[in-house]
Amino acid sequence: MGSVPHRSAAMTPDAIEAGFVRAGCDVAMHVLDLTTASEVAIHADHPVVLASVFKIFVALEFYAQVAAGRLDPAERLDLDPADLTAGPTGISSFSDPVRISLRDLARQMMSVSDNAATDLLLARVGRENVNARLGVCGCPSTVVDCDLATMFDEMAVEIGFAGYAELAAARSGNLGPEAFAQSNDRALVDGATAFDPMRTNRSTPRDITRLLRAAWRDEAAPPQACAALREVMGQQVSTRLGRFLPDGASIAAKTGSLTGRVRNEAGVITHADGRAFAVAVFTRAHAPFEQVAAIEAEIGKGAAAAIEALRSMG
Structure with missing residues (x-):
């Protein structure tokens, strides 16, 4: 962690x-002081693509x-990675079948953004x-439209x-230069449903905060559920x-990324004096896979x- 110049x-x-x-x-952003309700808003009511930020809701x-009492968190599932939703991290990247509890699936989903677990x-x-x-939580602009497997397959077809x-194979270069170029065609990628905040899993920064x-x-669900969410986000x-x-x-948060265009994060930052701030930052790169480090640093x-x-306001 670094420090912002004074x-x-x-x-x-x-x-x-x-x-x-x-x-x-481009950015859409909302930061809310949980003590005073003061805010910093930048296009805070604009629809945004959630990417993996929606895992908070799940x-x-x-x-x-x-x-x-509707689910047993210790219930175990026997899973074959080959049958699961693709992703760069988590169970789908495993080499062998695994037995895992629902509770640990939730931890995988939030700690390493496991798509299969999600x-x-x-x-x-x-x-x-x-x-x-x-x-019920007062988030009228927030919708989970589909699961990740559906979103990925639909994007590939589009x-x-x-x-x-097949899209992943093309992007890895295994299907030749023509397929590689098509897989990263900017117009085709940007035209996909997954990048349209009116047709995919969506929200606004204000809804998220x-x-x-x-x-x-402890108002979004029973107190023990909210406490568990806060812990796993940490x-x-x-x-x-x-x-x-x-x-x-300290920070408790969830990132989200999608195909070199979308980089997001939402969470709560709590300072040493106990003052806490809900933060939701959603970005869309001007050009895919360019200035990655600069964009990610700018989010922080x-x-x-x-x-x-907000702290300067008192």
């Missing part, structure tokens, strides 16, 4: 947004159903129940491949938001600058 005056939302533009992306509903849990808790809880496995506030106040292995935390601060810098501005 500024003589708090940055304005326009100045924060300008930093993202220089880094090579985890919340899972823990809520456990708290209600789809298994979403099927178990029910997409309709996830969306119903989002409605780009011109039989399914996600509203949900996080409810979870941190176990995420990598973070963009947390790159510039001040000494003594922008969040830190927004929190500094």
Whole structure:
């Protein structure tokens, strides 16, 4: 973790947004002081593509159903990685079959963004129940439209491949230079449903901070469910938001990424004095797979600058 250089005056939302533009992306962002309800808003009501940030919702509903006695968190599943949703991390990257509990699937989903674990849990808790809880939590612009396997396969077909496995093979170069070029064609990728915030899993930054506030106040689900969500969000292995935390601060969050265009993160940053801030940052790169390091660093810098501005208000 680094530190943000001291500024003589708090940055304005326009100045924060300008930093993202220089880094090579557009941004929609909302930062909410959970103590004072003061906010920093940058296109906070614009629809955004969630990518893996939606895993927060799946985890919340899972823990809520456990708290209600509808699911046994110790229930074990026997899984063959070859049969599961693809992903760069988690069970689908394993070499051998595995037996794992529902509770540990949830931990895999949140700590290393396991796509296979996500789809298994979403099927178990029910997409309709996830969306119903989002409605109760006052998130009218937030919808889980499909699971990840559906999203990946649909995207592959729209780009011109039989399914996600073929798209992945093309992107790895195994199907030749023509297929490789097609798999990364900017117009085809950007035209895919997965990148349209009106046709895929979607939300707004303000909806996300509203949900996080409810979870941190034990209002989104039974208190033990909210506590479990907060704990597992604190176990995420990598973070963009947390790159510039001040000494003594902690973060509980979930990242999201999609095909070189989308990089997001949402979570709660708590400073050493106990003051906490819900943060939701959603970015879309101007060009796929370019300025990756700059964009990821700016997510942390922008969040830190927004929190500094809110703290300066008193």
